[in-house]
Amino acid sequence: MFSAKLNEKNLATAVSQSLEDEVQGRSLWQAAWLRFKKNRAAMTSVYVLGFIVLCLVFGPMLSQFGHDEIDWAVLMDPYELGRPSIASGHYFGTDDLGQDLFARTMVGGRLSILVGFMGAVVAVIIGCLWGSISGFVGGTLDNVMMRIVEVLDSIPFMFMVILFVTLFGNNIYLIFIVIGMVSWLGIARVVRGVTFSLKNREFIEAAHSIGVSHWKIVLRHIIPNVLGIVMVYASLMVPGFIMFESFLSFLGLGVQPPDTSWGVLISSGAKTLDVAIWQLAFPSLFLVTTLFCFNFIGDGLRDALDPKDR
Amino acid sequence: MNSAKLLLKARDLKVHFPVGNSWLFGQPKQLVKAVDGIDLEVYQGETLGVVGESGCGKSTLARALLRLIEPTGGTLQWCGEDMLAFSRKQLIAQRRNFQMIFQDPAACLNPRMTVAECIAEPLYTHEAQLSRKEIEAQVIQMMNRVGLSASHRNRYPHEFSGGQCQRVGIARALILKPQLIICDEPVSALDVSIQAQVINLLKDVQREMNLALVMIAHDLSVVRHISDRVMVMYLGKQMESGTYQAVFDQATHPYTKALLSAVPIADPVASRNRKVQLLLGDLPSPMNPPSGCVFRTRCPEVSEHCANIDPQFSGDISHQIFCNNVQL
Numbered sequence: 001m002f003s004a005k006l007n008e009k010n011l012a013t014a015v016s017q018s019l020e021d022e023v024q025g026r027s028l029w030q031a032a033w034l035r036f037k038k039n040r041a042a043m044t045s046v047y048v049l050g051f052i053v054l055c056l057v058f059g060p061m062l063s064q065f066g067h068d069e070i071d072w073a074v075l076m077d078p079y080e081l082g083r084p085s086i087a088s089g090h091y092f093g094t095d096d097l098g099q100d101l102f103a104r105t106m107v108g109g110r111l112s113i114l115v116g117f118m119g120a121v122v123a124v125i126i127g128c129l130w131g132s133i134s135g136f137v138g139g140t141l142d143n144v145m146m147r148i149v150e151v152l153d154s155i156p157f158m159f160m161v162i163l164f165v166t167l168f169g170n171n172i173y174l175i176f177i178v179i180g181m182v183s184w185l186g187i188a189r190v191v192r193g194v195t196f197s198l199k200n201r202e203f204i205e206a207a208h209s210i211g212v213s214h215w216k217i218v219l220r221h222i223i224p225n226v227l228g229i230v231m232v233y234a235s236l237m238v239p240g241f242i243m244f245e246s247f248l249s250f251l252g253l254g255v256q257p258p259d260t261s262w263g264v265l266i267s268s269g270a271k272t273l274d275v276a277i278w279q280l281a282f283p284s285l286f287l288v289t290t291l292f293c294f295n296f297i298g299d300g301l302r303d304a305l306d307p308k309d310r
Numbered sequence: 311m312n313s314a315k316l317l318l319k320a321r322d323l324k325v326h327f328p329v330g331n332s333w334l335f336g337q338p339k340q341l342v343k344a345v346d347g348i349d350l351e352v353y354q355g356e357t358l359g360v361v362g363e364s365g366c367g368k369s370t371l372a373r374a375l376l377r378l379i380e381p382t383g384g385t386l387q388w389c390g391e392d393m394l395a396f397s398r399k400q401l402i403a404q405r406r407n408f409q410m411i412f413q414d415p416a417a418c419l420n421p422r423m424t425v426a427e428c429i430a431e432p433l434y435t436h437e438a439q440l441s442r443k444e445i446e447a448q449v450i451q452m453m454n455r456v457g458l459s460a461s462h463r464n465r466y467p468h469e470f471s472g473g474q475c476q477r478v479g480i481a482r483a484l485i486l487k488p489q490l491i492i493c494d495e496p497v498s499a500l501d502v503s504i505q506a507q508v509i510n511l512l513k514d515v516q517r518e519m520n521l522a523l524v525m526i527a528h529d530l531s532v533v534r535h536i537s538d539r540v541m542v543m544y545l546g547k548q549m550e551s552g553t554y555q556a557v558f559d560q561a562t563h564p565y566t567k568a569l570l571s572a573v574p575i576a577d578p579v580a581s582r583n584r585k586v587q588l589l590l591g592d593l594p595s596p597m598n599p600p601s602g603c604v605f606r607t608r609c610p611e612v613s614e615h616c617a618n619i620d621p622q623f624s625g626d627i628s629h630q631i632f633c634n635n636v637q638l
């Protein structure tokens with residue numbers, strides 16, 4: 001009876017009839033975005049960060065010097081001739097070797113930000129899948145997967161870096177690999193915890209009762225619901241990665257000259273703090289501003305995505 | 311009743327949950343007997359009401375009937391086939407024939423999906439060959455059928471009231487045209503005026519689609535309104551069951567009588583004059599149920615042999631009770 005009723009109605013009329021007074025709903029993402037936009041600190045941070053990224057992308061084009069180019073004229077007395085000045089073309093001054101600090105800050109920033117983003121992206125992808133599968137399946141698999149996480153987490157970070165550097169030589173990709181290896185561990189734990197609480201919710205049970213496959217439940221129901229927390233976590237992790245890369249470079253385990261990063265610049269700037277403050281000031285200013293921006297954005301995301309706000 | 315097709319048949323169905331961590335300390339594992347030996351049949355087009363107080367295993371029974379929780383004992387048959395022997399694949403394919411409606415209407419919808427996506431999910435799962443247009447048309451028709459405006463289909467669950475969310479849940483359960491729907495307290499989270507609407511909606515679609523309903527509730531007036539047959543549960547066991555008239559009008563089991571006497575009456579004079587038979591004490595722990603008859607600790611008609619012998623079955627298919635002292 002009922003099916004006959006369904007079929008006798010024409011598809012087209014049914015669709016067109018309802019299209020007349022369509023009401024577009026506001027998804028939780030859209031609602032969160034609206035809340036985020038109201039957060040002044042976070043929005044300012046977005047603009048500042050956008051500006052920094054634009055600088056990093058296009059800045060080196062404005063410089064008269066390449067980042068690895070030595071200005072021989074300055075090299076005679078870098079602490080006097082290498083002061084920041086518009087006239088000489090060294091807007092941020094030069095370092096001890098007469099290399100233009102403006103170009104170096106911009107080029108170095110690319111690497112720093114890239115490391116931060118790469119770390120976050122790798123962390124989100126691997127961490128989400130690992131954590132949600134572990135939490136959803138539970139039992140022995142969960143035990144095994146979490147023990148793997150703990151084992152990886154217990155290997156000292158620095159030890160791995162030094163080991164890799166000794167084995168494979170000093171290579172920028174090593175930083176990416178090492179960060180990739182450790183960055184997802186925290187997220188995997190967080191996601192597993194959230195999945196545990198989600199998987200007993202009624203809508204997951206409803207999906208089971210409909211007959212949705214486990215894999216689809218993870219992809220369609222679990223991951224979209226943990227993504228909010230994950231985004232907050234990831235955005236707060238980005239500064240950590242940038243700091244980590246700076247730290248490695250500071251120790252001389254990271255980027256090698258003539259390539260550079262903010263950590264390298266700060267490291268060398270710190271040595272000439274008393275005679276050439278600009279060598280420390282400009283890279284630090286960029287680093288600190290970027291870190292602040294990410295933290296504010298993370299805070300803003302947390303407030304915006306907090307489900308209790310609903 | 312007996313001419314209708316037998317859909318679901320459970321015999322001595324048991325769900326026991328192990329509790330306590332015996333792995334580390336070697337304590338003997340204890341069992342929570344949430345459902346302990348339930349027999350029931352569901353026929354096409356009829357409504358079976360399951361009543362009992364909170365914690366008596368109603369929801370566990372509902373899930374066990376659909377194998378959302380694996381039963382630990384007994385048999386379960388779907389249309390004559392052994393449901394417990396279904397492989398995972400077979401079970402998933404069969405799920406289109408039996409659906410479930412949940413207690414908390416807001417919590418049973420994924421907050422990140424539009425209601426159209428929620429309603430269409432069974433179609434995505436079981437009718438993957440349908441085009442988007444066909445799916446959309448079916449969703450729209452189903453929304454109209456359950457009394458939702460199809461123009462709201464791109465809204466999200468948090469933008470709906472509880473009653474509307476429950477209609478979405480019903481639409482989702484109906485869209486594959488199942489033969490059986492198990493409703494786990496479908497109206498207990500709704501206010502009374504909405505309860506009536508939802509119950510009437512369920513009755514209407516039941517008549518239209520010749521649907522079997524298992525209506526789980528602790529609210530007797532809801533069960534009275536919709537059920538053909540009723541089963542009364544206490545601590546995972548069956549106390550009394552039978553046709554709606556038999557259980558409600560000729561209640562025999564002391565527990566059923568106590569339950570019925572506690573139903574509020576919308577008449578102050580009548581309610582002041584009647585004698586409410588209060589049960590003393592709390593529900594005993596299902597981990598450590600009383601020996602013999604599980605109801606004996608609170609039974610007003612208890613006698614000393616109740617502790618030693620299991621309750622006796624008496625009655626026929628239209629009315630049956632399990633009690634040592636009262637016989638049909």
